[in-house]
Amino acid sequence: AQKVTQAQTEISVVEKEDVTLDCVYETRDTTYYLFWYKQPPSGELVFLIRRNSFDEQNEISGRYSWNFQKSTSSFNFTITASQVVDSAVYFCALSEDPNTGGFKTIFGAGTRLFVKA
Amino acid sequence: DAGVIQSPRHEVTEMGQEVTLRCKPISGHNSLFWYRQTMMRGLELLIYFNNNVPIDDSGMPEDRFSAKMPNASFSTLKIQPSEPRDSAVYFCASSFGQLNTEAFFGQGTRLTVV
Numbered sequence: 216a217q218k219v220t221q222a223q224t225e226i227s228v229v230e231k232e233d234v235t236l237d238c239v240y241e242t243r244d245t246t247y248y249l250f251w252y253k254q255p256p257s258g259e260l261v262f263l264i265r266r267n268s269f270d271e272q273n274e275i276s277g278r279y280s281w282n283f284q285k286s287t288s289s290f291n292f293t294i295t296a297s298q299v300v301d302s303a304v305y306f307c308a309l310s311e312d313p314n315t316g317g318f319k320t321i322f323g324a325g326t327r328l329f330v331k332a
Numbered sequence: 333d334a335g336v337i338q339s340p341r342h343e344v345t346e347m348g349q350e351v352t353l354r355c356k357p358i359s360g361h362n363s364l365f366w367y368r369q370t371m372m373r374g375l376e377l378l379i380y381f382n383n384n385v386p387i388d389d390s391g392m393p394e395d396r397f398s399a400k401m402p403n404a405s406f407s408t409l410k411i412q413p414s415e416p417r418d419s420a421v422y423f424c425a426s427s428f429g430q431l432n433t434e435a436f437f438g439q440g441t442r443l444t445v446v
């Protein structure tokens with residue numbers, strides 16, 4: 216069965232600090248997809264990134280970067296030089312091979328990030 | 333595109349009443365998902381549709397919950413009768429294709445059952 220663990224419930228940093236949000240997943244499939252979503256205080260969920268299991272290249276998008284390591288089943292998210300606007304709940308999610316696991320996307324419990332000015 | 337549109341944004345109802353939540357997915361998307369978010373249980377997938385057909389409703393908590401998708405541009409989630417423990421934020425999301433593409437979420441309906 217698939218499972219996503221975000222062990223950090225809350226993180227508090229001061230603006231301009233770097234912060235890493237951890238995500239560990241479990242799956243028996245060799246083909247799967249990982250996602251990060253952001254939920255700001257306004258409540259909507261915003262898609263940040265999608266990565267398939269065959270692409271272990273790390274990705275950087277502005278101040279955001281993602282480190283995917285299959286060996287440790289982790290898909291960590293780093294925000295560099297954090298800003299107050301980064302304050303939100305961040306969700307890691309896993310979706311398995313649609314040929315075996317259907318289209319379900321399972322979300323982690325989320326990590327609430329507070330960035331203080 | 334206007335994105336996924338949910339209505340109402342807020343709903344307060346008395347226990348025992350019927351509640352209907354509505355969702356209009358993004359045009360062209362062929363998968364639709366209903367999620368429930370609570371502090372205790374986080375984000376839970378209730379049901380998803382592909383090409384208007386319910387594929388998996390194993391996340392629907394009880395028979396009091398039902399969902400329909402009569403056409404590609406509209407879905408409803410109904411709770412009858414509602415109970416206080418149904419209080420949550422209900423999200424609708426849609427995506428395109430069957431390759432586990434990213435889902436686009438609506439702004440949610442905050443349901444309070446008193």
